[in-house]
Amino acid sequence: MDNNCRVLSSLKRGQKAVIAAVDPSDPQVQRLMTLGLVEGAEVELAGAALGGDPMEFRLFGCGISLRQEQARHFTVSSLESGD
Amino acid sequence: MTKQTETRVLLQDIPVSRQPDASIAVVGSPNSGKSTLFNRLTGLRQRIGNYPGVTVERHIGTLKTDNQKIELVDLPGTHGLSAHSLEEHITVDVVLGRIAGTQPPDGILAVVDATNLYQGLYLVQQLLELELPVLVALTMSDAAEASGLKIDIEALSARLSGVRICPVVATTGKGINDLRNALVELPGQPAPAPSESWPELSSAARELAVSATVPLRPAEIERLLIDGPIGANKHVLDCLGENAEAEVQRVREQLFGFEPPLAMEARVRYAWVREVLTEVQNQVPVFYSWRSRLRSWINQPIPGTIGLFIVMAIVFQAVFAWATPVMDLIDNVTAILGSMVSNQLGGGALSSLVSDGVIAGVGSVVIFLPQIIILFLFIILLEDSGYLARAAYLMDRAMRSVGLSGQSIIPMISSFACAVPGIMATRVIPNRRDRIATIIAAPFMTCSARLPVYALLIAAFVPPRDIGFLNLQGLVLFALYMFGIIAGVLTALLIRKTALRGPKPPFALMLPEFRRPNIQTVLLQLYARAKIFLYRAGTVIFAVAVVVWALSYYPRANDIDPALTANQAAAVQLEQSWLGRAGKFVEPVFEPLGWDWRVSSAVIAGFPAREVVVAVMGTIYAVGDEADESTLSARLKSATWPDGRQVFTLPMVLGLLIFYACCLQCAATLAVIRRETGGWRWPAFAWLYMTSIGYFGALLVYQLGS
C-alpha cells in the first residue's frame, strides 16, 4: 500500500503518523475534530482492545479511543515504522 | 458558649442574609481537575475521579476571605462551547448566562491540565471571547514535572492575551494560596483581548454585536455563526435585530465557505494551539515509568480482558472474606445491646421499641457497613486510578453487540455503588436512545442497598465452603452480580431492538493516564459515601423500623393462654398485631413463592428502599422471637410455617435472591429516572418490568426447586 495515503485505522501498534486530511461531512467526525483530531496533528497507535477494536491513539501525550470505522475518516501521511 | 456568640453563629448560617460579592465559573476540559480544585478552594466534598464525566451537575460553593465572599460554580467538563451532550449543555449555558433566573458569571476560572495543553488551550481560546475576566489554573503541574515537561508560563500568558496563569497541584494544595489571591482580585478586572487565533471570526462577531438590540457577548454570536440558528442560538438571532438572518447567513458563507463551520473551527484553532505549543513547552508529555508499562500491558487485548475479570473477582471475594470479622463484632454488639436494654427496661413497650424496633431494625442494616465500605473502596480505587475509563474501552465491543457503546459502562459500574449517581452519569451519552437504554439497564446492577439483602441471606443459607482458593459464599455473590449485569444488558438489548430502535452509537472516549490514587482523596470520598449510607440508616430505615415495630406490637393481645411459653406468646401476639393481619391478607399473593406472611410484609415495607427489608425482618423476627436466638440469621433459620416446615428452604431463599436481584424497590431511583427522562413513562415501565421479572423469576425458582 502507498505509504502516503493510508487511513488512521491501518496504523500498526507503536506507529506514528500525521493526519493529512479529514472528511468532515459526518457530524460525528466534526465532533472528533473538536477533540483535536485535525489536519496536522501527530498521532500514534498505542494499542487496541480485543479483536482490534476500539483502538487507542496518543494525541499530544493524551489517550483517545476510537472505533475502526471512525478512524477510517482520517487520512494519514509520513509514517514512521512501528515495532 | 455565651448566648451572644450563639446568636451570631446562627445569623451567619442563614444563607439569604448575605449575597456573594461575585460569582466565578470553574470551566475546563473533562478530567482536568476542576472539582479537585473546587473542593480545595471551598472546602466542599464534590465527587472526583480519574475519568471524564465525573461532574454532571452545577455545584455551588463559596470561597471566603477576610472581607469578601466569592461564589464558585463547579461545572461539568467540556471540550468546547459547542455542546454535544447534556452535561456539556449545562456548562455552556452557565458560561453564556443562559440559565433562567441567574446572572452570567462575573469571571472565569479556566482549569487547564498541564499535561494536556493541547485540548485545554482549544477551550481557553473560546473562553477569551466571553468578555469576562479570565484566570487560568494550570493543574497537574506535578505530573508535568515528573514527566519532564517544562512549560514557559510567561510565554504562554503572552499568547493568551496576557491573562494570569497560576500553576497548581490541586491534590496537594501546592500553589493554592497564589490562586486564591488571584481569584479574589479577578471580578471587576478588564476582560482580556479576544484570542488571536481566528481574528476573522472574532471581528465578525464583534461587528454583528454592534447592531444588537440587547447587549450580546461576542462568544454568543460566535456560537450562532458556528452552530447555526438552532436551540438557544435562535434567541441570539432574535436579539440581533431585523434582517439579521440574511446578514448572519452572508457572514457565515464568507467565513466558512463550503467547510462545515465546526470542522473549520477545530482546524483553525488547533493549528494555532500547535503553534503555541512549540513555543511554550519543551516536549510532548510522555509518561515513561510504571504508567506506560501498565498501559501497554493492559492494551494487549487478552491480558486486558482477563485483568478485568480478575479485578472483579477479587472485589467480590474481598467483600465476603475481609468484612466478616468486623461484621461478627457489630452483630454481637447489637445482640448484647438489645438484651442489655430489655434487661434494664423490663418488658414494657419502651423496652421493646428500643431493643426490637431500633436496635434489631437499624442494627441489622448498619452491620453491613464494613462490606459496603470495602465495595466502595474498590469502586473509588477503580475511579481514581483511571481504570474505569479503561474498562469502558475494553468493553466497547461487547456493548456494541447489544446496541450500546463502551460509554454505557461507566454509568453501569457506578451503579454498583448506587443507581442514582449511575443514572446521572448517563448524561455524558449524547444519543438519547442509548442514554435511555442505559438508564433502564442501570438499576439491574447490584447496588450497595442490595448488598445487605444478599449478604444476610447468603451468610445464613450458603455454607462457607472453600472451592479451590475461592469461597462458595463469595462465588454466589459473584453469580448474583453477574446475574444483574446480564439481566441489565439483555434489557438494554430488548429496548434497543423494540422501543428505541436506531443506528449503533459511536464511541470516542478520552482515556486518562493511570495515576496512583491519592490517599486523601480516596479516604474523603469513602467517608462521604459511608456517611450517606449511615444517614439513610438513621433516617429512612430508622423511621420504617419504628413504624413497623408499632404495627407489630399493637394492638396487644389480652387473652393469651398463660400456659404458653414466653416465646410462643410473642408469636401469638405478633400474628394478631396490625402487621400480622396485613401480612396474612397479602400472604396468598406471595405464598406461591414460598414466602410466609412475615417475609411478605417485610418485602412490601421495603418498596421505598430495598435495604429496609433487612431492618423490617430484623424487627419482625425480634418481636416474635419463637426460639431464643440472638442474631437475625439464626432467627431466620429457625422460622417455620404453622405446620412446622422450615420457611427458608434453599429454593425459597434462591427465589428471594432472584426477586431482589430484579425488582426496582427504590423510590430514589424512580425519582431520578423520572427527572432524567422527563416523565413518568420510563420509571413506570421500569418498575412494572423489573417487579414482574422478579416475581415470576422467584416463582419459577421456588416451584422448580420444591
Ligand SMILES: Nc1nc2c(ncn2[C@@H]2O[C@H](COP(=O)(O)OP(=O)(O)OP(=O)(O)O)[C@@H](O)[C@H]2O)c(=O)[nH]1
Ligand atoms: N497529580 C495530580 N492529580 C490531580 C490534580 N488535580 C486533580 N487530580 C486528579 O485528577 C483526577 C480528575 O480530577 P477531577 O477534579 O475529578 O476532574 P474534573 O475536571 O472535575 O473532571 P470532570 O468533572 O469529569 O470534568 C482525579 O483523579 C484527581 O485526583 C493535580 O493537580 N495533580
Ligand SMILES: [Mg+2]
Ligand atoms: Mg468535576
